[in-house]
Every structure is written in C-alpha cells, then in structure tokens.
Amino acid sequence: MLRMRSEGAGYADTLVSSMGLSAQAETGARDARARMNAPDDFILRAVDLVHQYGTVTALDHVSLDVKRGEFLTILGESGSGKTTMLRVISGLEKVSHAAQLTLDGVDVRDVPAAKRNCTTVFQSYALFPHMSVEENVGYGLKLRGVPKDEARRQATDALSMVRLSGKGTRRIGQLSGGERQRVALARAIVTRPAILLLDEPLGALDEKLRYDMQAELVDIHRALGMTFIYITHSQEEALTMSDRIMLMRRGRIEQCGTPEDLFDRPASRFAAEFMGFDNVLPCTVLAVSENGEARVDFNGTVLSGVCASGANFKEGDSALFAVRAERLAPILNEQTQRAGNVIACAPADHIYRGKYTDQTARMADATRLKIRSWDQSATPGQFDAVTCRAQDCVILSH
Ligand SMILES: Nc1ncnc2c1ncn2[C@@H]1O[C@H](COP(=O)(O)OP(=O)(O)OP(=O)(O)O)[C@@H](O)[C@H]1O
Numbered sequence: 001m002l003r004m005r006s007e008g009a010g011y012a013d014t015l016v017s018s019m020g021l022s023a024q025a026e027t028g029a030r031d032a033r034a035r036m037n038a039p040d041d042f043i044l045r046a047v048d049l050v051h052q053y054g055t056v057t058a059l060d061h062v063s064l065d066v067k068r069g070e071f072l073t074i075l076g077e078s079g080s081g082k083t084t085m086l087r088v089i090s091g092l093e094k095v096s097h098a099a100q101l102t103l104d105g106v107d108v109r110d111v112p113a114a115k116r117n118c119t120t121v122f123q124s125y126a127l128f129p130h131m132s133v134e135e136n137v138g139y140g141l142k143l144r145g146v147p148k149d150e151a152r153r154q155a156t157d158a159l160s161m162v163r164l165s166g167k168g169t170r171r172i173g174q175l176s177g178g179e180r181q182r183v184a185l186a187r188a189i190v191t192r193p194a195i196l197l198l199d200e201p202l203g204a205l206d207e208k209l210r211y212d213m214q215a216e217l218v219d220i221h222r223a224l225g226m227t228f229i230y231i232t233h234s235q236e237e238a239l240t241m242s243d244r245i246m247l248m249r250r251g252r253i254e255q256c257g258t259p260e261d262l263f264d265r266p267a268s269r270f271a272a273e274f275m276g277f278d279n280v281l282p283c284t285v286l287a288v289s290e291n292g293e294a295r296v297d298f299n300g301t302v303l304s305g306v307c308a309s310g311a312n313f314k315e316g317d318s319a320l321f322a323v324r325a326e327r328l329a330p331i332l333n334e335q336t337q338r339a340g341n342v343i344a345c346a347p348a349d350h351i352y353r354g355k356y357t358d359q360t361a362r363m364a365d366a367t368r369l370k371i372r373s374w375d376q377s378a379t380p381g382q383f384d385a386v387t388c389r390a391q392d393c394v395i396l397s398h
C-alpha cells in the first residue's frame, strides 16, 4: 500500500519556502506536528452527537476526538452520515444533541457557522461565478476587513499554493473542473481556519486529476499544518491520504483507526467487507492462543488467523474467517504439504482486468473463493488449492 503521507518534502513545502510566508508556515507545520503528539491537544472534541432530520437519525451517538494537525478521513457508504457529521461540526446544521462539541477548546454548540473557526470545501465548489478567481479567493479576507494590498498578497500566495499562479484575473466560467476545485481550495485555506472540512472535494474529477490532487492535498496539509477532516467514498483515497480513518455506517462509527488498522485488521464483518476482504467464511473456533491467533474449522478445513480486536473467542464459538482475494495464492497438489492454511478448491472462472486477474475458485461444497493475482505470469491456470498466511487472515465475530 502506497502511503503519500510518508513521502519526503513535497511540492507545497517547496512552494511555501519560496513564498513570503515561508518561515511562519513552516514553523506552523512543525509546531502542529509536534502538538499532534501531545495526548490532550485536541482541536475537536465531539461527545455523543445525535442528529435528526425529522424522523431520520443521521448521527446516532457519535463521539470523536481530532488532534491538532491531523488528517482524518471519514469513509462510508452513501447515507451513512458523513456529510451530516461535517455540517454539524461546521455549524451549517445545528446538532440535535451533543454532550460536548468543542472546537479549539471552545464550546460551539450555540455558535453560528460564521463564527466557527472552520471552513468547508464542497464537491460542487460553491464559487461566485460573477467574480474573478482572485476575487473569489480574497472574498473571505475582505469580509474580515483585511487591507486590500495584504488581501491581494495572501490571495496570490494561496493561488500559487494550488498551482493557479497567473490565473487570478480569469472568470470562473473560464476554468476547467479541476481548476475550479483548486480555486475553492485556495479560498478555503487563505483565511487559515483551524480546521478545513472537505466534503468529497475530488468527487467530480477524472481519475488522473484526482490522483494528482490527492498528492497535492497531502502536501498542502503538511505545509500548512492545518487540521483536515476529509470525506470520501474511496477506500484507496482514504488509505493513501489519512493519518486516521473513521468508517461510518448508518450514523454510527463502525471503526476508527490508522489506515493499517482498517486495511489489515478490520474489527467487524462490515469493516472487513468494506475494506476489500472478499472472502468471509463461517467457521467454528477450535482454539485461541495467547498471541491473539485462533485456529478455526471451516467445513473440515483447519485454518489459522488473527482474532479481530475486541473479539473474545472461546472454543466452540461460531465466527467468520476473512481474507483478501489478493492474499490467496493458488497452488498445486504437490505444494500443499509445505504450505499452511490450505483450502482445497478448483478453478471456476477468471476475468482479466488489465493490471490484475480476478479468479473464482470452487470448493467441494460449492463455496466460492475470490482470488486476485497481480503477477499474472506466475498465476497457474490450473490449481488444486489456495494458501494464505495466518497473519493475513482475520477471525471476526458474527
Ligand atoms: N436535509 C435532510 N433532510 C432529511 N434527511 C436528510 C437530510 N440530509 C440528509 N438526510 C438523511 O440523513 C442520512 C445521512 O445523510 P448524509 O448526507 O449525512 O450521508 P452521506 O454519508 O454524506 O451520504 P453521501 O455519501 O451520499 O453523500 C441519510 O439517510 C439522508 O437521507
């Protein structure tokens, strides 16, 4: 898994260094990163949020702490409450109930949106079409009474940060979709809010542009040291960009953790399936070891895996054995002696998808397994079983 966040100094760092605000921004970023390690320094604390639209419960007892400078991604299927979460934080929606909702230590439950120190970037850009790019970006500064020359300088800086230098005098209608989203981003960062809320900002862009913008957003986040709360439907986007991912389901938090936690150690069947564990088999627990591994029985096949966090299995419990399609390797009969976690099966069909091949295998009892092979030259067309490492398999509660 490629993590953008672990890369070295990026474009925005370089850019910030070359702009007038370099020292301030770099110090800000360094301070923010240092502050992230202070356990009690939360920019957002939300305890027991409930939000209702009439009879629809969009947030159902959600609690979340976000550290200063963190990049938190909210992931979840349509209707799970992601946008509502952002609207409640920003104040665009007055929360129905909250035991606590503080931004930068201030109770904002009764504070209107305009007075909260956070800005939202929407998928739909929400730009002023009759204004130029520079006027759009400078609008928030004008409202705050920032002197004209200073506002222009800051708008120019923000535009260069999103790679739109020289396009300040253009009208919005003269820009591409990607450029409009950059203007929206520049307009949001120019006022340096404590938290930037981004609601699927790349959703309308094509794949290549989205990929480029992902990297730029991570760079900008790093350079500014601002806290980002970012919504996406895309598992890949969440995994590559975030410090932490909050997976939502039906108005609740299904799981919240690092990208590695969610990718390798989903805590529930829903999280596993959402994060791409294509094979989820019902099984019975045979034994649990002290290192957190379990042996299970699946229709007479004994398999090993790691117990999901929070699961407390005992012998005889019914459970689920989950493994990703790309972690199953097809093998021949003569290889099964030396392999662990062997599941006997035969090829059923396969689909060539360009970068990889998806195969379906059928077990004697007709259970189907999904196999994904990236190295197609090494994938046998014929096989007698599949094997996987115990550490790639998760044992989940029903
Ligand atoms: N203004 C509204 N009035 C009534 N119900 C609403 C309103 N806005 C959202 N909802 C409902 O609240 C729930 C959560 O909606 P929300 O927009 O937060 O979901 P979402 O996770 O952002 O979905 P999507 O990925 O489609 O944007 C859904 O059931 C939705 O139908």
Ligand SMILES: [Mg+2]
Pocket (backbone or CB within 6 Å): 082, 083, 084
């Ligand atoms: Mg939404």
